[in-house]
Amino acid sequence: GQQLNQSPQSMFIQEGEDVSMNCTSSSIFNTWLWYKQDPGEGPVLLIALYKAGELTSNGRLTAQFGITRKDSFLNISASIPSDVGIYFCAGRRSARQLTFGSGTQLTVLP
Amino acid sequence: DAGVIQSPRHEVTEMGQEVTLRCKPISGHDYLFWYRQTMMRGLELLIYFNNNVPIDDSGMPEDRFSAKMPNASFSTLKIQPSEPRDSAVYFCASSTVGQGGLAGELFFGEGSRLTVL
Numbered sequence: 001g002q003q004l005n006q007s008p009q010s011m012f013i014q015e016g017e018d019v020s021m022n023c024t025s026s027s028i029f030n031t032w033l034w035y036k037q038d039p040g041e042g043p044v045l046l047i048a049l050y051k052a053g054e055l056t057s058n059g060r061l062t063a064q065f066g067i068t069r070k071d072s073f074l075n076i077s078a079s080i081p082s083d084v085g086i087y088f089c090a091g092r093r094s095a096r097q098l099t100f101g102s103g104t105q106l107t108v109l110p
Numbered sequence: 111d112a113g114v115i116q117s118p119r120h121e122v123t124e125m126g127q128e129v130t131l132r133c134k135p136i137s138g139h140d141y142l143f144w145y146r147q148t149m150m151r152g153l154e155l156l157i158y159f160n161n162n163v164p165i166d167d168s169g170m171p172e173d174r175f176s177a178k179m180p181n182a183s184f185s186t187l188k189i190q191p192s193e194p195r196d197s198a199v200y201f202c203a204s205s206t207v208g209q210g211g212l213a214g215e216l217f218f219g220e221g222s223r224l225t226v227l
Contacts, residue, residue, distance in 0.1 A: 033215065042114070042201050042218030043153075088153065090216075097143070097166070098216065100153040 003027060006089050006101030013079055014109050021104040022073040023089035031092040032065050032072035037103075038085045046087075047074070079108050112136070114219035116202050122225045128190040131222045133202030134183055143216060144177055144187050145201040153201070159185065192226045199223045 006023045013019055023032070031050055035043035047058050049065035049072060056063055062075045072091070076083055089101040115134040123129055135142045143158040157167040162179045170177070174193070179185040189196055199221045208214025 040220070042203070042220050043216075044218070045215050048215055097155060097158060102152045 003099050004089060004091055004101040006104060008104060009102070010105040010107070012107045012109060015079060015081060017079055019076040019079055019083070019106060020073060021087060021089075021106075022071060023091070023101045024071040025091060026070065027093055028069045029072075029091035029093050030069070031098075032063070033090040033092075033098065034061075034063050034072070034074045035088045035090060035100075036085050037088065043088055076106075079106075081108050081110065084108050114202055114204050114217055116200075116219035116222050118222055119220065120223045120225075122227065123192055124227050125193055126191045127226075128188065129192045129196075129224060129226075131187040131200050131202075131224070133185045133187070133219060135185070135202070135204030136217055137183065138206065139204035139217075140207050141205045141214075142179060142185050143203040143205075144185070145203065145218075147199045147201060147221070148197075156187070156200075189224075192224075194226045197224055197226050 004023050004025050033048050034046045036046050037043040046061055047056050047063040052065055052069045053067045054065040060077045064073055066072055086103045086105050088103050090098045092098050117132045141160055144156040146154045146156055156169045157177045158165055159179045175189055177187045201218050201221045203216040203218045205214045205216050
């Protein structure tokens with residue numbers, strides 16, 4: 001079953017607004033990844049985080065690996081219509097493969 | 111470069127029929143994963159291979175599901191017999207070796223949407 005709690009489940013925002021979503025877990029993770037899935041497509045990697053406290057940006061996207069190693073957040077600044085989609089966090093613990101969060105459905109209103 | 115290629119993109123079949131989903135990973139990738147996505151359960155790992163060898167199939171729902179990887183450029187996921195509750199989008203993903211010898215970042219195919227009537 002799912003070991004990551006991702007929130008919020010969905011968001012409706014105005015174009016130009018900033019967005020924040022996060023993932024938490026009761027377990028420690030060694031890697032955090034953030035993916036975006038467009039309708040009818042597979043998830044695409046946005047940002048990868050490998051060290052506790054790491055803060056990484058990719059254009060308007062910024063993600064952080066929580067210092068406790070049990071959480072991560074993703075921020076999107078100045079949202080645009082093409083940001084619409086489902087955003088997934090994914091974490092890896094020790095030798096295990098990735099566990100995915102339940103996703104955040106983002107809708108950007110014009 | 112071509113990404114992960116999956117076929118068919120869509121399949122509609124009747125309960126009891128055999129379904130075969132196909133995947134061609136990115137050339138040079140050592141890991142191949144099969145995921146299932148549903149609204150209720152999200153993305154679930156079914157099975158993954160390393161160098162064509164199945165490593166963990168604990169996510170395969172039941173004996174009706176089987177997966178093979180006869181060579182480094184091809185894998186199949188078979189459901190026999192199929193049931194309506196198998197309806198989902200099935201994703202194949204591949205990766206190179208990452209940190210600590212584990213799989214690195216996953217690259218997903220576009221998925222195969224299966225509907226079992």
